Amino acid sequence: MIVSLEGILVECTPLRAVVESHGIGYEINIPLTTAEKLPLVGQKVKLFTVAVYREDSQALYGFAVREDRDFFHLLVEKVSGIGPKTALNLLSRLSSDTLKSAIAQSNMELLSKCPGIGKKTAERIVIELRDKLIGSQAEGLPSIAPQSGAAEGGSAFTDAVGALMALGYKAPDADKAARRAQSILGAKATSEALVKKALAQTQR
Numbered sequence: 195m196i197v198s199l200e201g202i203l204v205e206c207t208p209l210r211a212v213v214e215s216h217g218i219g220y221e222i223n224i225p226l227t228t229a230e231k232l233p234l235v236g237q238k239v240k241l242f243t244v245a246v247y248r249e250d251s252q253a254l255y256g257f258a259v260r261e262d263r264d265f266f267h268l269l270v271e272k273v274s275g276i277g278p279k280t281a282l283n284l285l286s287r288l289s290s291d292t293l294k295s296a297i298a299q300s301n302m303e304l305l306s307k308c309p310g311i312g313k314k315t316a317e318r319i320v321i322e323l324r325d326k327l328i329g330s331q332a333e334g335l336p337s338i339a340p341q342s343g344a345a346e347g348g349s350a351f352t353d354a355v356g357a358l359m360a361l362g363y364k365a366p367d368a369d370k371a372a373r374r375a376q377s378i379l380g381a382k383a384t385s386e387a388l389v390k391k392a393l394a395q396t397q398r
Contacts, residue, residue: 196254197263200240206232209286211256213239222256223278225285227373231258246270246278255282265290273322280310287366289373295352298327307365351376353385358392371396 199222201215208229211222222241224232233239241256242263255278257263262285269281284293287308296304297320305316351372358368375391376383383391 196243196245198240198242199254199256201238203233203235203237203239206235209282211239211241213241213256220254222254223282224256225262225282226287227285227289228256228258228262230373244270244278253278257285262290265294268323268326269319272326273319275315275318283310284308288369291349291351292355292365292369294327295349297323300324304365350383350385350388354388354392357385357389361389361393368392 199213199215199220201213201220203211204214204219205212206229208226209224211224211229211232213220213222222243224241228241241258242260243257244255244263244267246253246255255263255266257266266278266281266285269276269284270278284305288296288304293305295301300320302313302316302320305311305319306313311319354372354375355365355368358371359365363371371392372388374395375388378395379387379391
């Protein structure tokens with residue numbers, strides 16, 4: 195099992211990266227939230243990966259941080275009807291922190307706003323994963339601890355996303371704006387500071 199890959203980034207699009215390692219080029223499917231964090235082509239990069247094998251194909255999925263990879267793996271392995279493409283689409287629209295918070299709070303309305311995720315699928319995601327996210331980890335499950343700066347069941351980041359949505363932002367746009375603000379202000383920024391910075395960045 196390939197769990198990480200380090201090498202030179204030789205190609206990059208919003209949903210695909212090619213990393214060359216020891217003379218071999220690896221095509222890796224990535225979410226938009228990872229594409230935003232990649233270095234320039236020609237620079238060194240490390241991605242945390244999941245290899246998915248099918249009878250007629252095989253694919254490699256990569257993520258900038260370990261927590262995103264583990265959450266992707268959890269979605270694919272534990273939620274019936276969620277395949278790699280749907281899981282990747284979810285992580286392209288919303289960060290794993292926002293998705294975890296939505297699941298922990300049974301916010302099916304937010305989940306169902308992602309393309310390809312209807313009400314029934316959102317309900318299934320919540321039913322299958324909520325206890326795993328807010329309770330003790332079951333044996334054999336990957337770690338799904340919140341990323342740096344996030345608190346279980348909610349955080350300044352997720353509060354900021356909610357506030358931006360209340361101001362009229364669409365869920366993916368609110369998530370992206372909050373992530374940009376957090377990258378500038380740091381993981382310890384308050385939700386109020388994140389919202390102010392996000393609004394200032396949008397108005398430029």
